[in-house]
Amino acid sequence: MKRDNLLNVISVLKEKKVIVELTKKQSINVCVIGVGTTGSYIVHDIRGLDCVSKLIIIDPDSxxxxxxYRQDYTKIDLYKKKVDxxxxxxxKCQIIGLDEMCTDDKELVRICEKYKIDVLIQAGDYPSTRxxxxxxxxAANKLRIPYITNSGYISNVVSLPEFYYPNNEYNFSYKHKIYNEKKIFINVKEKVSSRIVANVGHVIARQLxxxxxNKIPFKYKxxxxxxxxxxxxxxxxxE
Structure with missing residues (x-):
């Protein structure tokens, strides 16, 4: 088959969603659920990425x-809506704040479809992080888009953000148990500081x-x- 004909066939298959393009995105729209302790630092890091064209942030809190100082807010921000x-x-990107609570995957799908989201990031804790x-x-599996999860923190111990592809054997559910509880509790000392939690934003920026x-996302698997x-x-x- 000639190259031009092959490209036409691939284009039609993508249009019919027979082929789903998971990588090689020059510009992406990202949605972050929750902009508290981890989410605010995630937004801080990814809002300046050249590859992010639109950033949707969801959180009902003030x-x-x-x-x-533990979150990425200061005194001048007191009592204002976090998304505002x-x-x-x-x-560098367009930022759109949604002052609402996502309570089910159908609502997430609706928001992602409306704003043409390419990557979905969980950074909230309602009804629980899990x-x-x-x-x-x-929601990401239904939309066929990658997603990143954050299990949050126990005291000052912050978990690694985890990158997943949709409808893949390796996913959030796969062998997901609390990571080496003994190691975690040995390190627990006090409430998490901004210096520590900011590392979550650095990891996610690198993953995006x-x-x-078209590289393997940082710390994948x-x-x-x-x-x-x-x-x-x-x-x-x-494994």
């Missing part, structure tokens, strides 16, 4: 006193850049936590 604060800060991760997985340049003593990620590879 900035409270106990959010200051981050939208006003702006970035339940929201499953909800994100379900890798995805957009690894699970673990940020070791505050060594100041590095302590992870295991998942």
């Amino acid at each position: 900035v409270e006193l106990d959010n200051l 604060v981050l939208q006003e800060r702006g970035g 339940q929201l991760s499953f909800m994100t997985q379900k 850049l890798d995805y957009c340049t 690894e699970r673990g936590f940020f070791d505050v003593n060594k100041l590095e990620w302590s992870t295991d590879h998942i």
Whole structure:
């Protein structure tokens, strides 16, 4: 078959969704669910990426006193809606804040379809981080888009963001147990600081850049936590 004819066939198959293009995106639209302790730092890092053209952020909460300095908010942001604060800060991409709570995967699918989302990121904890991760997985599978989950933190121990492709054997549900509980609880000391949690945003920014340049996403098929003593990620590879 001639090259031009082959390209035409591939184009038709993609249009009919027989072939789903999972990689090599020059520009992507991203949705972040939750902009609290981890989500605010995720937004901080990815809003400046050249490969992100639109960033949708979802969160119903306002900035409270106990959010200051641990999350990416300061005194001038007090009592304002978190999505409004981050939208006003702006970035290289268009930022759209949605002051609402996602309670099921159907609502997530509706939002993603409306804004043509290419990557879905879970960074919230309602009704729980685990339940929201499953909800994100379900919505991403329906939409056939990659997704990133964040299991949050226990005290000052922050978990590694995990990148998944849709409808893949390796997914959030695959062998997902709490990572080496003994190691985690040995490291628990105090409430997480901005210095530690900011590393989550760095990882996700790298994962998105890798995805957009057709590389294996950073720390793909690894699970673990940020070791505050060594100041590095302590992870295991998942087979």
